[in-house]
Amino acid sequence: MFPPGALVRVRNDWPETRGPVHIRTPHYLRGMPGRVVRLLGAYPNPEDLAFARPAATRALYHVAFDQPAVWQEGQGGDELLVELYEHWLEPVQ
Amino acid sequence: MNVLETDGEKLLVAVRDLLAAKGLVSSAEIAERIAITDAANPGRGARMVAKAWTDPSYRALMLSDGTRAAEALGIPMRGVAPLGVLENTDEVHNLVVCTLCSCYPRAVLGYPPFWFKSAAYRARAVRDPRGTIAEWGTVLPEGTKIRVVDSTADYRWMVIPRRPAGTDGWTEEQLAAIVREGDMIGVTVPVAGS
Numbered sequence: 001m002f003p004p005g006a007l008v009r010v011r012n013d014w015p016e017t018r019g020p021v022h023i024r025t026p027h028y029l030r031g032m033p034g035r036v037v038r039l040l041g042a043y044p045n046p047e048d049l050a051f052a053r054p055a056a057t058r059a060l061y062h063v064a065f066d067q068p069a070v071w072q073e074g075q076g077g078d079e080l081l082v083e084l085y086e087h088w089l090e091p092v093q
Numbered sequence: 094m095n096v097l098e099t100d101g102e103k104l105l106v107a108v109r110d111l112l113a114a115k116g117l118v119s120s121a122e123i124a125e126r127i128a129i130t131d132a133a134n135p136g137r138g139a140r141m142v143a144k145a146w147t148d149p150s151y152r153a154l155m156l157s158d159g160t161r162a163a164e165a166l167g168i169p170m171r172g173v174a175p176l177g178v179l180e181n182t183d184e185v186h187n188l189v190v191c192t193l194c195s196c197y198p199r200a201v202l203g204y205p206p207f208w209f210k211s212a213a214y215r216a217r218a219v220r221d222p223r224g225t226i227a228e229w230g231t232v233l234p235e236g237t238k239i240r241v242v243d244s245t246a247d248y249r250w251m252v253i254p255r256r257p258a259g260t261d262g263w264t265e266e267q268l269a270a271i272v273r274e275g276d277m278i279g280v281t282v283p284v285a286g287s
């Protein structure tokens with residue numbers, strides 16, 4: 001579990017290159033550092049739901065990202081706020 | 094024949110009849126869902142915003158639990174994804190997009206506008222949010238940061254815009270009348286007398 005304020009990194013993983021998948025993690029955030037804002041709840045993993053497989057419940061977080069750092073353009077201070085499941089987040093030391 | 098090349102109306106009828114034949118969904122249930130979806134419109138979200146502007150305890154409820162806040166105004170939320178609410182302030186302006194598909198808080202805003210589902214809006218809102226809202230003539234005051242909310246998973250998000258100047262003493266009905274769907278997505282901001 002990540003507390004609010006925890007520094008995390010989105011896993012730099014591309015399961016769509018290995019076969020058919022349904023993932024709710026946008027490609028532009030893979031490998032990007034972010035900051036947990038808060039826990040939103042826990043929901044059945046959509047990656048399994050989409051294929052009618054038994055879906056374990058996963059914690060869902062609101063995670064903030066520095067918007068110009070993601071795109072190498074934009075205005076300092078602007079941010080992205082995105083819902084991400086815990087299994088896509090790695091702790092950053 | 095490839096399913097992607099199938100006539101959409103024929104495909105819809107075939108799937109609907111299959112669901113009914115297998116006893117998974119009745120035509121009455123389908124009709125009920127269509128009626129619920131058709132009944133939703135941005136006026137519902139506008140009523141919530143107007144109440145939040147005039148009632149601090151309702152504003153607090155809306156920010157902590159949007160679903161309960163909608164239900165408190167009689168808006169049906171059964172079977173609907175949880176509603177999250179973000180508030181615009183002097184410091185931050187929220188802009189909602191769904192880059193992956195077209196997630197939208199239909200229960201409180203109705204059907205999404207056509208551009209919300211377009212590849213252009215979905216691609217540009219996260220990369221160039223200030224340029225995107227400028228297409229609507231929206232320019233944020235100096236010092237206000239923008240927060241792009243990419244609606245990627247189980248929640249649906251709406252924005253409480255800032256209450257515009259010149260609305261002191263207005264009733265909830267008057268306030269609700271100036272709140273448009275774009276104000277609750279974040280591409281525009283409400284103005285008194287719009």
